[in-house]
Amino acid sequence: MNILLVNHYAGSPRHGMEFRPYYLAREWVRNGHRVQIVAASYSHVRATQPEVADEALDEVISGIAYRWLPTPAYEGNGLGRVRNIGAFLSRVWRETGRLVEELRPDVVIASSTYPMDIWVARRIAKLAGAKLVYEVHDLWPLSPIELSGMSPGHPFIMLCQKAENDAYRHADVVVSMLPKVAEHMQAHGLDLRKLHIVPNGVALDDWAHAPQPLAPEMAARLGAIRRGGRMIVGYAGSHGLPNALDVLLDAAARLENEPLAFVLVGDGHEKARLAARVRDEGLATCVTMFDPVPKGEIPALLAAFDIAYIGWQRVPIYRFGIAPNKLMDYMMAGRAVLHSVEAGNDPVAEARCGVTVAPESVDAVVDGLRHLAAQTPLTRSVMGERGRAYVMAHHGYDVLAQRFIDAVMAS
Numbered sequence: 001m002n003i004l005l006v007n008h009y010a011g012s013p014r015h016g017m018e019f020r021p022y023y024l025a026r027e028w029v030r031n032g033h034r035v036q037i038v039a040a041s042y043s044h045v046r047a048t049q050p051e052v053a054d055e056a057l058d059e060v061i062s063g064i065a066y067r068w069l070p071t072p073a074y075e076g077n078g079l080g081r082v083r084n085i086g087a088f089l090s091r092v093w094r095e096t097g098r099l100v101e102e103l104r105p106d107v108v109i110a111s112s113t114y115p116m117d118i119w120v121a122r123r124i125a126k127l128a129g130a131k132l133v134y135e136v137h138d139l140w141p142l143s144p145i146e147l148s149g150m151s152p153g154h155p156f157i158m159l160c161q162k163a164e165n166d167a168y169r170h171a172d173v174v175v176s177m178l179p180k181v182a183e184h185m186q187a188h189g190l191d192l193r194k195l196h197i198v199p200n201g202v203a204l205d206d207w208a209h210a211p212q213p214l215a216p217e218m219a220a221r222l223g224a225i226r227r228g229g230r231m232i233v234g235y236a237g238s239h240g241l242p243n244a245l246d247v248l249l250d251a252a253a254r255l256e257n258e259p260l261a262f263v264l265v266g267d268g269h270e271k272a273r274l275a276a277r278v279r280d281e282g283l284a285t286c287v288t289m290f291d292p293v294p295k296g297e298i299p300a301l302l303a304a305f306d307i308a309y310i311g312w313q314r315v316p317i318y319r320f321g322i323a324p325n326k327l328m329d330y331m332m333a334g335r336a337v338l339h340s341v342e343a344g345n346d347p348v349a350e351a352r353c354g355v356t357v358a359p360e361s362v363d364a365v366v367d368g369l370r371h372l373a374a375q376t377p378l379t380r381s382v383m384g385e386r387g388r389a390y391v392m393a394h395h396g397y398d399v400l401a402q403r404f405i406d407a408v409m410a411s
Contacts, residue, residue: 001034002106005037006038008113008117009045012064012066014061015046015049016047017046018043020200021037022061028405036064036099042073050068053070055070056069069088069091072084085116089117092124096123096124106131107130108122108125110171111134111137114163115134116159118167133172133173133174138317139317145157175198177200178344196403196407198404200323200395212294213297213300214304215297218290221288230260232307233260233309234263234302235248236293236298236326238266239269240270247360247365248264251366252286255286260286260369261286261287264290265292274289307338307380308330308338309365310326310339311340322345327339331348331353335354337354339356339357340356342358351386353387354372354387
């Protein structure tokens, strides 16, 4: 098939997140499909932006055709981001004739986190006589309402709500990464026969070879921690409020005199404030913070952890389920996981690869870490291997890409 994937934030190994569009598309190309990704030239989640001037830039990455459409840069979630979204959708609208003529798509996928791309995707699909797929990352506008406190009466929220309702009504197929969305989507007009769940995953071949070694300075510092007799409790990922890292630092303060060391790797809006907490509260004796590492070094980094931490805020939106990329990496690395969450699903409990405790509870995190630290290395290793086996069976992108195609073909 000829597949057109419209994803504002699509990335690649060269550019950084989002990785899901790249990994799905790579599997589709390997299976003989032709894939065109259309993305914005600027995205706040990418580490590196493509160099795009005033005209669209075409390039091929791993057999996938990318078209980067010029959009303005922005910071934060204010008016600048809204202008960026508007610019992208306007450019896709103007590209419709060209995309239909050049690709002749059989499938058009709208997959941009926000739902308004359904309108441009529907136009393209209608002109091409193609199937229309709406892929859901997060539930918008419910996510900005419940996570950011935006009013349901805000004009942007009302626009998102119109787009979400239109998507459920007009799409031939709805693919959701979140598993517990049926009731919500049905209430907004979806015929549940269209709904298919395809969660996040990992690229198994990224883990098939010897890991790229860590930079010497980081390797030396982690080695020194281990030689000092401390187990490493590690976190690798974004440093934002949703990641509940304040709870982890509070737990570190409680456990300062126990043989645990806390390692936080990554970047994000909250990193400077968290680093100030470490400095001002005297936590540097047990907490070490590092900048992000290249994607190729992630397996080596996670191999250095004894326990991998992932935390969440206690917010109602997670009742629809969670699909965290970092958890898939933790499990693929064979780490025992401390999962601080209350959600509609729990991959850690399903895989039996660690301990799940209540979110935003320092007492619960402390107890969970003590429990995992008290286990033998063999017991933690067995937990980790269960997680790895679970991911390989259910979350490899080769499996997920085929599930996605099967959903399209079933419509």
